[in-house]
Amino acid sequence: MRSILTGSIVAIALAVAPSAAMAKAKKHHHAMHPMHKMAEKSLFERLGGKPAIDAVTDDFAGRVLADTRINAKFAKSDPTRLVTNLKAFMCSATGGPCAYTGQSMKAAHDHMGVTTGEFNALVEDLGASLDKFNVPAKEKGEVVAALAPLKPQIVEIKSPATGAPLPAAFKPAPAM
Ligand code: HEM
Numbered sequence: 001m002r003s004i005l006t007g008s009i010v011a012i013a014l015a016v017a018p019s020a021a022m023a024k025a026k027k028h029h030h031a032m033h034p035m036h037k038m039a040e041k042s043l044f045e046r047l048g049g050k051p052a053i054d055a056v057t058d059d060f061a062g063r064v065l066a067d068t069r070i071n072a073k074f075a076k077s078d079p080t081r082l083v084t085n086l087k088a089f090m091c092s093a094t095g096g097p098c099a100y101t102g103q104s105m106k107a108a109h110d111h112m113g114v115t116t117g118e119f120n121a122l123v124e125d126l127g128a129s130l131d132k133f134n135v136p137a138k139e140k141g142e143v144v145a146a147l148a149p150l151k152p153q154i155v156e157i158k159s160p161a162t163g164a165p166l167p168a169a170f171k172p173a174p175a176m
Pocket of ligand 1: 070076
């Protein structure tokens, strides 16, 4: 755990250090916007790569399964499948070299009765995990921004309510 944390912090420190090329470009009025013209490392790399993503995802899954606002939804699901697929999903969603082979977000959450409040609770749990691993505000914002557009595919009930039971109609995906 310690080495993963250290690796993540080193990777982030390297990514945010202004490069000599950027300073030169500015000086010579090349009019490059640092965010767009410089080859910024992928979010995946800035987070610390696969070991860091996996560590954050393990922590995140632990928080979600302990969170009484949302954990009723996971009653019928295989935790191994969930964590394995979630790790690949997070890797892929942040620009990493992983193939996600699980269900679409629509299919995975079909008939689950997820509310807006429950979606927000899950994002809050993810934020707590990113904070625990000292992910900087910029990268934290980018992770949340990468997942926020999935809301319409996951939320079935527009309500701030949390702790809603898992509907009987929900059928879990096969265990791994
Ligand atoms: C941006 C938010 C979310 C993302 C990126 C996400 C991602 C995923 C992924 C990748 C899987 C695995 C699918 C598979 O194994 O085929 C999954 C499954 C699951 N998700 Fe989500 N999810 C999100 C929000 C939520 C919310 C808000 C809830 C409930 C409160 C939830 C409950 C579940 C459950 C119970 C499963 C297991 C489904 C099954 O057993 O078939 N998810 N999710």
